Amino acid sequence: MARPRPAVSQWATSRPVRRIEARDNPDRDPDRWPFTIPAVQQLMSAGLDLGQATILVGENGSGKSTILEALAEAYGFNPEGGSTGAMHTTRRSESPLGDEIALVRGAGAPKGGYFLRAETMHGLYTYLDDVGLGGFHEQSHGESFLDVIQSRAFKRSGEPWPGLYLFDEVESALSFGSSLRVLALLREMLAEDGVQIVLATHSPILAALPGATIIELTDDGFRESAWDDLDLVVSERYFLADPQRFLRHLEQ
DSSP: OOOOOOOGGGSOSOOSEEEEEEOOOTTOOTTSTTTTSHHHHHHHHHOEEOOSEEEEEESTTSSHHHHHHHHHHHHTOOTTSBOTTOOOOSOOOOOGGGGSEEEEEOTTOOOOEEEEEGGGHHHHHHHHHHTTOOOGGGSOHHHHHHHHHHHHHBOTTSOBOOEEEEEESGGGGOOHHHHHHHHHHHHHHHTSTTEEEEEEOSOTTGGGOTTOEEEEEETTEEEEEOGGGOHHHHHHHHHHHOHHHHHHHHHO
């Protein structure tokens, strides 16, 4: 029998990371990328509180992946994906933001978890093959992503491992049906005490994780938003209602 899935307001407060703050560094150059990104500027000046589930949305270049990658590095994850013990590397592309932030940890909270980013999934799968934990290359992109979540986030008993789970634009691997399956897995993970999720996405499906705090990154910084008000949701609704109207606009 499946366990009941509580609303986010009922989830335990022992989350691994409560808040992201800027480190004290008087030599930091505010005119250097990525500190010129409005959302990063706001993060460095005001910090960012993280809930049990936090969704980062915004246009390309808005800083959501940059912030998520920095959080992963500051937490101790391999910046190319995996757990805190993963040792693989290909070509470093991460910003220096990870060295410029400090994490306010939850007292007594778990320290494990996993980081999965679409951009470096192929390299992660090769590393897992090399250490005898793989087999993901033999699956489709979407199937392998689902398998990674189930094999790395869940115990053999079916209960989730407590910890911090970071997902960066993984919808690139997912069909509509697979996106719904991932959404169900995320809900199941969050029913466990000590599980925390931060997700950067363009997907209105994944952004609909019930009860999650949604942070929308814009040209002015970031703000908490409701799902119905997100630009990605509003725009997709308009497109699906009348695709030809959008196509005529593109032809102008």
